[in-house]
Amino acid sequence: xxxxxxxxxxxxxxxxxxxEAAEKDFCLVHLKxxxxxxxxxxxxxxxxxISWREYLSQIEQxxxxxxxxIEVASYLINSEETRxxxxx
Numbered sequence: 910x911x912x913x914x915x916x917x918x919x920x921x922x923x924x925x926x927x928x929e930a931a932e933k934d935f936c937l938v939h940l941k942x943x944x945x946x947x948x949x950x951x952x953x954x955x956x957x958x959i960s961w962r963e964y965l966s967q968i969e970q971x972x973x974x975x976x977x978x979i980e981v982a983s984y985l986i987n988s989e990e991t992r993x994x995x996x997x
Contacts (some may be wrong), residue, residue: 911932912973922931923935924939924984924988925977925980925981925984926939926980930981935981939977939981941977942975942977942980942981943981946968946978946981946982946985947956950964965985966974966982966988969982969986
């Protein structure tokens, strides 16, 4: 996967950590966690009628959630990007 570069040719950093960003402004490990979070949201909404923000909070609080997914969920909760995801 190519490394993302900004307008000035500098390597962009992951939104969740200081690693080099690959796609969607996340490093490879956080990108995978982000994709998993998006993929599982539909399952959660069908089962629990839960909003995107509530879903992210559940990810953060679940002791069985992996560190990378927690970091992505925390980033999404604290960023304006939360509004870009379709609410249930």
